[in-house]
Amino acid sequence: MGKKLKIGIVGCGAIGTSLAKTIYKDFKGQAVLSGFYDIDPEKSARLSKVIVRKDLLIAGSLKKLITNSDLVIESASAKSSWDIAGQALRSGRDILIMSVGGVINHYKELSILAKKYNAKVYIPSGAISGVDALKAAGISGIKSVTLTTIKNPVSFKGVRYVEDKKIDLSKIKKDTVLFSGSAKEAVNFFPQNINVAAILSLAGIGQVKTKIKIIASPSVTRNVHQIAIDSNGGTISCRTENVLHPDNPKTSFLAFLSAVAMLKNILSPVRIGT
Numbered sequence: 001m002g003k004k005l006k007i008g009i010v011g012c013g014a015i016g017t018s019l020a021k022t023i024y025k026d027f028k029g030q031a032v033l034s035g036f037y038d039i040d041p042e043k044s045a046r047l048s049k050v051i052v053r054k055d056l057l058i059a060g061s062l063k064k065l066i067t068n069s070d071l072v073i074e075s076a077s078a079k080s081s082w083d084i085a086g087q088a089l090r091s092g093r094d095i096l097i098m099s100v101g102g103v104i105n106h107y108k109e110l111s112i113l114a115k116k117y118n119a120k121v122y123i124p125s126g127a128i129s130g131v132d133a134l135k136a137a138g139i140s141g142i143k144s145v146t147l148t149t150i151k152n153p154v155s156f157k158g159v160r161y162v163e164d165k166k167i168d169l170s171k172i173k174k175d176t177v178l179f180s181g182s183a184k185e186a187v188n189f190f191p192q193n194i195n196v197a198a199i200l201s202l203a204g205i206g207q208v209k210t211k212i213k214i215i216a217s218p219s220v221t222r223n224v225h226q227i228a229i230d231s232n233g234g235t236i237s238c239r240t241e242n243v244l245h246p247d248n249p250k251t252s253f254l255a256f257l258s259a260v261a262m263l264k265n266i267l268s269p270v271r272i273g274t
């Protein structure tokens with residue numbers, strides 16, 4: 001049996017906690033948890049207690065966590081993901097990034113750092129389907145990529161764009177387009193869409209050319225992401241209806257599952273899918 005991969009987690013919220021439980025339970029043959037770090041020390045302490053019933057896995061600092069890990073999982077925030085990724089890569093550690101919106105403008109630097117320090121950057125598909133086909137189609141040349149996000153009007157409560165436009169959500173009785181524009185604009189106006197827009201842009205034709213449409217629909221109860229791709233390899237369309245994470249209604253459960261699937265890929269000798 002080879003050496004176990006030491007995995008450290010930064011950000012012990014819904015995704016970090018779910019990943020820690022899964023790694024401890026399902027990957028124990030191939031991986032070992034090296035520590036948890038959260039800006040809120042109570043959260044890393046609580047997670048350590050949940051996993052090993054002791055304080056053993058609390059990393060006192062981000063630096064310590066990175067030093068003790070082969071792979072760092074960032075599940076913290078878009079504000080901090082670029083800094084965390086940069087620190088991990090400069091230490092020659094691999095990084096798996098969940099808060100993709102925070103690194104979208106640093107993609108080139110991530111690649112340069114990874115190459116320089118012989119480390120890897122992993123970005124799971126997150127809450128959308130179709131990234132595998134988009135990557136394959138990209139080899140042939142892509143003409144257009146459009147993401148249509150459909151949510152119940154109540155999901156847009158408190159969104160500044162909606163407030164600024166004085167849209168009365170309670171009056172929406174049929175499908176209503178709230179926004180149509182580039183991914184670059186969308187991430188500014190709809191920060192809760194930031195990760196899916198970022199992943200799609202990185203996997204495809206970039207944030208200026210990727211188009212985003214946001215629809216408020218009283219007929220949906222789940223957050224829906226529809227993707228339409230026109231490429232020289234064919235036309236592709238897919239729809240994801242997301243179940244919410246039980247511990248964070250802003251996070252899709254599929255985002256956590258996609259990170260587990262990526263870990264499986266990293267740890268497995270056989271890889272299926274693009």
Ligand SMILES: NC(=O)c1ccc[n+]([C@@H]2O[C@H](COP(=O)([O-])OP(=O)(O)OC[C@H]3O[C@@H](n4cnc5c(N)ncnc54)[C@H](O)[C@@H]3O)[C@@H](O)[C@H]2O)c1
Pocket residue numbers: 010011012013014015016037038039040043075076077078080097098099100124125126127128195196247248250251252255
């Ligand atoms: N890729 C995707 O499709 C996708 C989908 C959902 C969520 N996300 C992102 O994943 C991240 C985690 O999501 P979640 O639902 O677990 O959020 P959460 O709010 O439940 O947990 C985040 C945790 O990170 C901690 N944290 C914040 N900044 C930190 C920092 N600088 N250093 C250490 N810890 C820090 C917080 O204290 C909190 O405990 C978020 O940024 C979210 O936007 C990505």
